[in-house]
Amino acid sequence: xxxxxxxxxxxxxxxxxxxxxxxxxxxxxxxxxxxxxxxxxxxxxxxxxxxxxxxxxxxxxxxxxxxxxxxxxxxxxxxxxxxxxxxxxxxxxxxxxxxxxxxxxxxxxxxxxxxxxxxxxxxxxxxxxxxxxxxxxxxxxxxxxxxxxxxxxxxxxxxxxxxxxxxxxxxxxxxxxxxxxxxxxxxxxxxxxxxxxxxxxxxxxxxxxxxxxxxxxxxxxxxxxxxxxxxxxxxxxxxxxxxxxxxxxxxxxxxxxxxxxxxxxxxxxxxxxxxxxxxxxxxxxxxxxxxxxxxxxxxxxxxxxxxxxxxxxx
Amino acid sequence: xxxxxxxxxxxxxxxxxxxxxxxxxxxxxxxxxxxxxxxxxxxxxxxxxxxxxxxxxxxxxxxxxxxxxxxxxxxxxxxxxxxxxxxxxxxxxxxxxxxxxxxxxxxxxxxxxxxxxxxxxxxxxxxxxxxxxxxxxxxxxxxxxxxxxxxxxxxxxxxxxxxxxxxxxxxxxxxxxxxxxxxxxxxxxxxxxxxxxxxxxxxxxxxxxxxxxxxxxxxxxxxxxxxxxxxxxxxxxxxxxxxxxxxxxxxxxxxxxxxxxxxxxxxxxxxxxxxxxxxxxxxxxxxxxxxxxxxxxxxxxxxxxxxxxxxxxxxxxxxxxxxxxxxxxxxxxxxxxxxxxxxxxxxxxxxxxxxxxxxxxxxxxxxxxxxxxxxxxxxxxxxxxxxxxxxxxxxxxxxxxxxxxxxxxxxxxxxxxxxxxxxxxxxxxxxxxxxxxxxxxxxxxxxxxxxxxxxxxxxxxxxxxxxxxxxxxxxxxxxxxxxxxxxxxxxxxxxxxxxxxxxxxxxxxxxxxxxxxxxxxxxxxxxxxxxxxxxxxxxxxxxxxxxxxxxx
Numbered sequence: 093x094x095x096x097x098x099x100x101x102x103x104x105x106x107x108x109x110x111x112x113x114x115x116x117x118x119x120x121x122x123x124x125x126x127x128x129x130x131x132x133x134x135x136x137x138x139x140x141x142x143x144x145x146x147x148x149x150x151x152x153x154x155x156x157x158x159x160x161x162x163x164x165x166x167x168x169x170x171x172x173x174x175x176x177x178x179x180x181x182x183x184x185x186x187x188x189x190x191x192x193x194x195x196x197x198x199x200x201x202x203x204x205x206x207x208x209x210x211x212x213x214x215x216x217x218x219x220x221x222x223x224x225x226x227x228x229x230x231x232x233x234x235x236x237x238x239x240x241x242x243x244x245x246x247x248x249x250x251x252x253x254x255x256x257x258x259x260x261x262x263x264x265x266x267x268x269x270x271x272x273x274x275x276x277x278x279x280x281x282x283x284x285x286x287x288x289x290x291x292x293x294x295x296x297x298x299x300x301x302x303x304x305x306x307x308x309x310x311x312x313x314x315x316x317x318x319x320x321x322x323x324x325x326x327x328x329x330x331x332x333x334x335x336x337x338x339x340x341x342x343x344x345x346x347x348x349x350x351x352x353x354x355x356x357x358x359x360x361x362x363x364x365x366x367x368x369x370x371x372x373x374x375x376x377x378x379x380x381x382x383x384x385x386x387x388x389x390x391x392x393x394x395x396x397x398x399x400x401x402x403x404x405x406x
Numbered sequence: 407x408x409x410x411x412x413x414x415x416x417x418x419x420x421x422x423x424x425x426x427x428x429x430x431x432x433x434x435x436x437x438x439x440x441x442x443x444x445x446x447x448x449x450x451x452x453x454x455x456x457x458x459x460x461x462x463x464x465x466x467x468x469x470x471x472x473x474x475x476x477x478x479x480x481x482x483x484x485x486x487x488x489x490x491x492x493x494x495x496x497x498x499x500x501x502x503x504x505x506x507x508x509x510x511x512x513x514x515x516x517x518x519x520x521x522x523x524x525x526x527x528x529x530x531x532x533x534x535x536x537x538x539x540x541x542x543x544x545x546x547x548x549x550x551x552x553x554x555x556x557x558x559x560x561x562x563x564x565x566x567x568x569x570x571x572x573x574x575x576x577x578x579x580x581x582x583x584x585x586x587x588x589x590x591x592x593x594x595x596x597x598x599x600x601x602x603x604x605x606x607x608x609x610x611x612x613x614x615x616x617x618x619x620x621x622x623x624x625x626x627x628x629x630x631x632x633x634x635x636x637x638x639x640x641x642x643x644x645x646x647x648x649x650x651x652x653x654x655x656x657x658x659x660x661x662x663x664x665x666x667x668x669x670x671x672x673x674x675x676x677x678x679x680x681x682x683x684x685x686x687x688x689x690x691x692x693x694x695x696x697x698x699x700x701x702x703x704x705x706x707x708x709x710x711x712x713x714x715x716x717x718x719x720x721x722x723x724x725x726x727x728x729x730x731x732x733x734x735x736x737x738x739x740x741x742x743x744x745x746x747x748x749x750x751x752x753x754x755x756x757x758x759x760x761x762x763x764x765x766x767x768x769x770x771x772x773x774x775x776x777x778x779x780x781x782x783x784x785x786x787x788x789x790x791x792x793x794x795x796x797x798x799x800x801x802x803x804x805x806x807x808x809x810x811x812x813x814x815x816x817x818x819x820x821x822x823x824x825x826x827x828x829x830x831x832x833x834x835x836x837x838x839x840x841x842x843x844x845x846x847x848x849x850x851x852x853x854x855x856x857x858x859x860x861x862x863x864x865x866x867x868x869x870x871x872x873x874x875x876x877x878x879x880x881x882x883x884x885x886x887x888x889x890x891x892x893x894x895x896x897x898x899x900x901x902x903x904x905x906x907x908x909x910x911x912x913x914x915x916x917x918x919x920x921x922x923x924x925x926x927x928x929x930x931x932x933x934x935x936x937x938x939x940x941x942x943x944x945x946x947x948x949x950x951x952x953x954x955x956x957x958x
Contacts, residue, residue, distance in 0.1 A: 196564070289829075289957075291826070308831075310848055313909065397837075397840075
């Protein structure tokens, strides 16, 4: 699975919103640009590990007072420096940013690109607005790395990612919708109550990367069954893809979900991953979702809603 | 286009575009207005304030001089709370840039930082989630990314983007916005003005044509129904008072005017106070029920140049009337019956349209269900009774109802079942059948244990229970009794076969159970059923000490 270096002529950049931890960044040769978060007014780099704060401490603090935390993208200057560093080493740049509907990152990256191009006219820099957030970006970066290792050029890789980005699904539940609602990551946030005791809202990405509740299941077991059936109905070519399962304080359930997916779909690999600070602040505790490539997501999610309707509502 | 510097002429055209932008959206902004008082005039007030600023502006290439004249004009013409704050934002910008002939992006950044600071200072009790927050976060979030080399259009582009982001969060900062489902009107108006300025830099010249009809002035709208305030009306909102006070040097007036003392004195008689001094004139905006006190306080120092007093109750009543008239027909409405403040609030939070107070006996009548059906405006109405005995009354109401709405009575045999049914609703779905089927799915495989006190002795199936003992009722059947309330809950759950497959318990605490007993029960449940997740909420129900739903 190791991405080869032989054909590499461009670097892939993600920022902390990709939730791509060091193992994957090293394995797939992906560069990380730190996003930032502020806690009690103090700014910090949003690390994609638990070196500065433990998972438990972070989620306990977030749950106790979500308003203490705020996120911010890397600055235009930081982006430009990173791009310049790569360009001066003779490489191209592919920056995969969080959805422009959720953050100003894409706009910042385009400005940074323009600044670098002013100095280096021949530089090759492509910025892709992934229309996604979190592990879906990480998965996209891994797939971009595999394309690169397979000999694809920067332009070809970017074109494939651009064409496929609306095929990246999120099939999971989020126990407390108040975090995504508060940070603008939920469609029709007004229609949802924060925590629904005993009820699992089943979420999927819409075109802009906002989480949309397709339906609800009562209890964990029913939710797991519905999710697996939904993944089966929407995934394409499961044997040839890597699947990420992201979880924030739902490790036990994620491991179970992993086992169910492996048994039913036999993918190349399924990885259970943490949700680190940059994303955790925005999704809160209680996320448990699989990220994979599947059928093109319909513009109004009507096809996906119908699938879930058949699975839940009958 | 990349613009490095702005002079007075360019700023004038940018502000004109900003004015045209808010003018186009004036009615839209007015409709958002719910804070501090829902008088529906924010868009108009902000437009008039800026309009007055531009009316008296000097034609000069020196930006400092130009902004000075705009700021003075805005102060004189400032209308309403949002207008005064807007004038203060620009006053701060002017103060920062007063000596400049032309300015770059970094200067503008400093100007808008000073602007929000001056605006905050002008408000006695700054409230977050308003124009103040948006103006502050908008510039603070980008301040380190703006340097001498940043172009002016880039600055405005980033400023607007950040403000829009903060604007979208305003409902989370102010409950009144959240419950009305709107963003803050003053903040939205300010974003539009700055966005209009940005649009000019991008070559988009706006004509100010109204996107939707808007009132021409801030005076009472032409269709304001003065009959909405009469001899029986409540008077809770008071008056909106605005005036421009000329401080006098003549004998008979106090000469030691200090704005801090003045605002401290006025704040005793009203809310939403904004008072700003500009030389020998003071602009005041206040909401008060006792205008005479304000007038006499002000006249100690000077005389009024302009004065406006409006009865906000009329505006408020009129707005409520219009909202009711405009209340759109919903595809689906939910009516529930329940006993207990906590449960009732929970059901409302989950989107219930009407919760009928079933009272301690939980005996909602057919008539009460019929009345509730008549009070909602929906194509489809779902009714959720709170116990098995009221399902019949709800069904009878459905039979007697002769209106146009389809009515479905769910067989919710307990408030726990009603909770699960409602929590499963997908409210943003346009598919009513799907929503109803989701609610029905919430009912499936739901089991309830209730703990109560036996009102009389009971003997059946080997159970011998004395009057006054605690009893556990599982899905309507008495399963055990005990003198101890906690013991009866534990034993009741043990006797329910469904407990073995449950993943958690949802527990409603009764009105007569002290809050501290929640910990006692939680500890006992965790000890007896370590794998179950326990969530306890204040139900406030009267008949049952504890009402427990099993989650599978």
